[in-house]
Amino acid sequence: MARIMLPGRAEPLEISPPGWAPGYRPPVSRRVYAAAHVASVDGGDIIDWEATLACRDHLWAHGFAVAEAMDTAQRGMGLSWWLARELIASSAERAAARRAAGRYAEIACGAGTDHLAATETHSVTKIIDAYGVQLEFVQSAGAGVILMASRALAAAARGPRDYLDVYGELLKQASRPVILHWLGEAFDPALRGYWGGGDFESAAATVLELIDQAGDKVDGVKLSVLDADKEVALRRRLPAGVRLYTGDDFGYADLIRGDDHGHSDALLGAFAAVTAPAAAALHSLDAGDLAGYEAAIGPTVPLSRLIFEEPTYYYKTGVAFLAWLNGLQPRFLMLDGLERMRPAGHLIRVFELAAAAGALTDPDQAVGRMTAFLKEHS
Numbered sequence: 001m002a003r004i005m006l007p008g009r010a011e012p013l014e015i016s017p018p019g020w021a022p023g024y025r026p027p028v029s030r031r032v033y034a035a036a037h038v039a040s041v042d043g044g045d046i047i048d049w050e051a052t053l054a055c056r057d058h059l060w061a062h063g064f065a066v067a068e069a070m071d072t073a074q075r076g077m078g079l080s081w082w083l084a085r086e087l088i089a090s091s092a093e094r095a096a097a098r099r100a101a102g103r104y105a106e107i108a109c110g111a112g113t114d115h116l117a118a119t120e121t122h123s124v125t126k127i128i129d130a131y132g133v134q135l136e137f138v139q140s141a142g143a144g145v146i147l148m149a150s151r152a153l154a155a156a157a158r159g160p161r162d163y164l165d166v167y168g169e170l171l172k173q174a175s176r177p178v179i180l181h182w183l184g185e186a187f188d189p190a191l192r193g194y195w196g197g198g199d200f201e202s203a204a205a206t207v208l209e210l211i212d213q214a215g216d217k218v219d220g221v222k223l224s225v226l227d228a229d230k231e232v233a234l235r236r237r238l239p240a241g242v243r244l245y246t247g248d249d250f251g252y253a254d255l256i257r258g259d260d261h262g263h264s265d266a267l268l269g270a271f272a273a274v275t276a277p278a279a280a281a282l283h284s285l286d287a288g289d290l291a292g293y294e295a296a297i298g299p300t301v302p303l304s305r306l307i308f309e310e311p312t313y314y315y316k317t318g319v320a321f322l323a324w325l326n327g328l329q330p331r332f333l334m335l336d337g338l339e340r341m342r343p344a345g346h347l348i349r350v351f352e353l354a355a356a357a358g359a360l361t362d363p364d365q366a367v368g369r370m371t372a373f374l375k376e377h378s
Helices: 051-060 081-100 124-140 150-156 159-171 200-213 226-236 252-257 275-286 290-297 300-309 312-325 335-341 344-357 363-374
Strands: 002-004 014-017 030-037 067-068 106-113 144-147 178-183 218-224 243-246 265-268
Touching: 002 144, 002 363, 014 051, 014 344, 014 363, 051 067, 051 081, 067 081, 081 106, 081 124, 106 124, 124 144, 124 150, 124 159, 144 275, 159 178, 159 200, 178 200, 178 252, 178 290, 200 226, 218 226, 218 363, 226 243, 226 252, 243 265, 252 275, 252 290, 252 300, 275 290, 275 300, 300 344, 312 335, 312 344, 312 363, 344 363
Parallel strands: 030 067, 030 265, 067 106, 106 144, 144 178, 178 218, 218 243
Antiparallel strands: 002 014
C-alpha cells in the first residue's frame, strides 16, 4: 500500500493497487470511444509523439476506440489543423499497424473548419469547402469521421437551413456513416445557438431533420450538453440504428447503463482519465453484472465531475495530469501551457478522487510523482 501526506489531511492517504486487469476486450453491449489528449515536450507547440501515441495504445489495450484530434486533444485550444493533420496521420498509421498484428485499434477522427481564419466571417460555401478538405483527409487516412462542431458555421449561420445545407452536402461526400458532433457551449462558448436554435428542442429538431434526410449516412450523434434528461429525450427520438454517443462527463454512468427504453453509447474525454475502471465496468456490463458495473463505474463519477468543473473547457488539464501520474507521459506538459490552467489545489483533489476511483494504476509511481508535484508547488 502506498502512502502520501496531502495538504489539508490529518492522516496520510493510503492507496491500494486497484486490481484491474492490464487490458480488456472491446465491449460488445456498448460502442465506446475515448477522446484522447496530447502530451507536449516543452509546454509550447511541440508534441511529445512517443507519449501521445502511447496513450492511444493504452486506450486500445483497454477496449476503447480512439476519438482522435477532438476537443480533448486541444483542438482549437493549442492544436492547429496543421498539427491535427500530423496527429491524425500518425494515429491512423499506428492503428493500422496494430490491426495488422491482430490487435484491436478502432479510430475515428475529427473533421472541422479550424483552418479558416477565426478573425473573418466566412460564407456557407467556403465553410462547406473547408469541411470537405478535412473530411477527405480523415477518410484518406483510413479513419472514421466525426464531423466536429464549427465555430465558423456558428458565426455565419442565419438559421437551421444553413446547418442542413452544410451537413447535407458533407454527408454526400462521406464514404461511410459519420458521427455528428454536438458540443454545448459549456465546452466552447463560441458554439452558443448551434444547429440554428436558441433552445435545445429547436436544435434537436434540426438534427433529427438532418438524420431523416441523410438515410444511412449517420452512425450516431455525440451529444455534450451536460444534461441527462435532454440526452434521454433525444435518444428516444432517434431512428432505429442511429446511436446516441453520450458526451456527458457528469452523468455517463446512468446513461450508459440505460433504462427499459434504451441506453447511450459513449464518446467521452472522461474515459481517457478513468480508463481502467471504466473498462472493468463495461466488462461487467457485458456479463450482465450490474452490481459489478456500478461498483467500478460509480467512484469514477465524482472524479470526472471535478475534472470537468467550470470552466469546463480546461478539463484537458486533469486528463493530462492523470496520464502523467500513471506513467503515460514523462512530463506534465501540454500544448500552449494548458497544464497551468488548473490550480494546484484542484489537482490535489483530482489525485485524491483518482485514488478513491482506482484510477491510479500504479500507486507507488503515482505517489512518487505527486510528491514531486507537491514539492514544486509548495
